Amino acid sequence: MTRLILFNKPYGVLSQFTDKGSAASPRPTLSAYIDQPGIYPAGRLDRDSEGLLLLTDDGRLQARIADPRHKLPKTYLVQVEGLPDDAALRALGAGITLKDGPTRPAEVQRIDPPDLWPRDPPVMNTTEPARSGVRSALSARQPTTAEAPATANLVESALRFEPITS
Numbered sequence: 001m002t003r004l005i006l007f008n009k010p011y012g013v014l015s016q017f018t019d020k021g022s023a024a025s026p027r028p029t030l031s032a033y034i035d036q037p038g039i040y041p042a043g044r045l046d047r048d049s050e051g052l053l054l055l056t057d058d059g060r061l062q063a064r065i066a067d068p069r070h071k072l073p074k075t076y077l078v079q080v081e082g083l084p085d086d087a088a089l090r091a092l093g094a095g096i097t098l099k100d101g102p103t104r105p106a107e108v109q110r111i112d113p114p115d116l117w118p119r120d121p122p123v124m125n126t127t128e129p130a131r132s133g134v135r136s137a138l139s140a141r142q143p144t145t146a147e148a149p150a151t152a153n154l155v156e157s158a159l160r161f162e163p164i165t166s
Contacts, residue, residue, distance in 0.1 A: 002058040003039060009053040011119050015044035030055075042066050050119070051077075071104075077114045084110060 007030075009015060017031045030041065034055065042054040042065035056062050064070055084092075093108040 002061060003036070003056060004058075004061075005034065005036065005039060005055040007034065007053045007055060009045050009050055011050045012047060014047055015041050015053055077111075077116070079113065 009030075010028075010033075013028045013030065013033070015030065017029055017034075019027050019029050021027055027047070036055075038057045039055045040057070040062055042056050042062040044066070045051065045053055054065060056065075065072060089108050089110060093106055095103045095105045097103075
């Protein structure tokens with residue numbers, strides 16, 4: 001039977017079980033939270049992102065979730081600087097260009113600021129501009145376009161996929 005673990009990956013944790021970085025600068029990994037031999041992350045979240053991370057012992061399922069060719073819809077809660085206007089939401093929805101290339105078009109909607117768990121370091125402090133929430137398929141932190149609001153926090157909150165048959 002396939003094992004599937006839904007893990008709320010904290011900010012600052014690598015989406016892997018070991019860190020090949022320098023011994024002088026150890027970084028937290030999944031092994032600090034999960035002690036289940038034979039399971040692997042299905043996809044990844046950047047170290048500075050947090051939220052839903054799936055882990056499984058099923059290689060086919062892991063490949064289906066992780067491989068961008070399958071284009072599985074993912075939902076992110078995005079906290080952005082300021083209050084995005086309709087033009088900014090349209091820009092995000094149309095796709096924007098990031099340092100590592102363009103994003104795909106996405107469904108984007110303005111939402112109330114998400115009620116998330118506390119984080120260290122905190123996402124907000126009282127000296128920063130107001131932040132608001134956007135629900136999106138956007139998977140990036142700092143848009144490089146003037147049309148889109150700067151991302152303050154990114155939390156993966158959902159993943160939709162069809163069961164694998166045969």
